[in-house]
Amino acid sequence: MTNTLNFRFITFLLAGLMLLSIGTQKNYAQTKKNTVRLRTDFFKVMNGEAYFDMKASSKIDRQTEDVANINITISNIANDEEINIGSATTDMEGKCRFTLKNLNEIVPDSTGTYNLSFAFKGNDSFKKASKSLSFKNANIEANLVEIDSINYIKATLFDASTHTPLTDRLLHVQVQRLFRPLRIGPEYNTTDEHGTIIVPIDKDIPGVDGNLTFEVVLKDTDDFGTVKALVNAPIGVPIVDESTFDERTMWSPRNKTPYMLLILPNLVILGLWGLIIYLIINLFKISKSKIQKP
Numbered sequence: 001m002t003n004t005l006n007f008r009f010i011t012f013l014l015a016g017l018m019l020l021s022i023g024t025q026k027n028y029a030q031t032k033k034n035t036v037r038l039r040t041d042f043f044k045v046m047n048g049e050a051y052f053d054m055k056a057s058s059k060i061d062r063q064t065e066d067v068a069n070i071n072i073t074i075s076n077i078a079n080d081e082e083i084n085i086g087s088a089t090t091d092m093e094g095k096c097r098f099t100l101k102n103l104n105e106i107v108p109d110s111t112g113t114y115n116l117s118f119a120f121k122g123n124d125s126f127k128k129a130s131k132s133l134s135f136k137n138a139n140i141e142a143n144l145v146e147i148d149s150i151n152y153i154k155a156t157l158f159d160a161s162t163h164t165p166l167t168d169r170l171l172h173v174q175v176q177r178l179f180r181p182l183r184i185g186p187e188y189n190t191t192d193e194h195g196t197i198i199v200p201i202d203k204d205i206p207g208v209d210g211n212l213t214f215e216v217v218l219k220d221t222d223d224f225g226t227v228k229a230l231v232n233a234p235i236g237v238p239i240v241d242e243s244t245f246d247e248r249t250m251w252s253p254r255n256k257t258p259y260m261l262l263i264l265p266n267l268v269i270l271g272l273w274g275l276i277i278y279l280i281i282n283l284f285k286i287s288k289s290k291i292q293k294p
Helices: 002-031 259-292
Strands: 036-045 050-060 063-066 071-078 081-089 095-100 113-120 129-136 138-147 150-159 170-175 196-200 212-221 225-233
Touching: 036 113, 036 129, 050 071, 050 113, 071 095, 081 095, 138 212, 138 225, 150 170, 150 212, 150 225, 170 196
Parallel strands: 036 225
Antiparallel strands: 036 050, 050 063, 050 095, 071 081, 071 113, 113 129, 138 150, 150 196, 170 212, 212 225
16 A cells, blocks of 8 residues: 555655656747847048948758848947947848948047947847957949050058058959849959059940949948949940930820820710710600600
């Protein structure tokens, strides 16, 4: 009898411990937060704006997912002080952008390096996360030159804080297009000891009214980010506009409908209504004459 009671007691004890373990694991699973990974990139357009592109993602159930609708705070770290300069919220693709009018809005350290911190404070689903980014300011001076009747893009890359040329750096030269830029010149354009490249331009590049916009790009570097200079030049082959969009054609907007499509259907409709009215009048006369007969 005692052995039976001990066996039952042990059975109930094990069952209770099992239920307690399951409940604990369930609560842990419910309270477990996922880790957010932040990616940040710096971009600068000469004589234009500078901005930071951010991307937030997380590994959920062994798959990388975009993290939407989280707020990322951007701070400038200088002289052992952290200054909040703004924030941005990720979209449905986990992306967001924070724009500076110019780099004077942030302060570099004594070495000319800009140090920034990107922080997410966390929420019910994700742990807090942070990412630091350091870069220096580089400038590109680009212009159009003509040598022996051949047009060239000449560009010089230099450190903005020390005004020293940056040598052995790869610069891309390309023409702006609707979907993606068209690269011109050699595949690799490396700056010389003066930080300069010279790239010839083909004569048969088409452009609207003969105008072309060239881009000289220092792309995705660890110490300077991405820097872009734009050069406008009227040296392209003018594009002949053969579009009939503004003419009265079948594929034009509604306010440019061909006159025949406006006149002919209206004449047919008026003719049908006239026939219907004529028949109704005749029927009315016939019915009236029958009523007046003795």
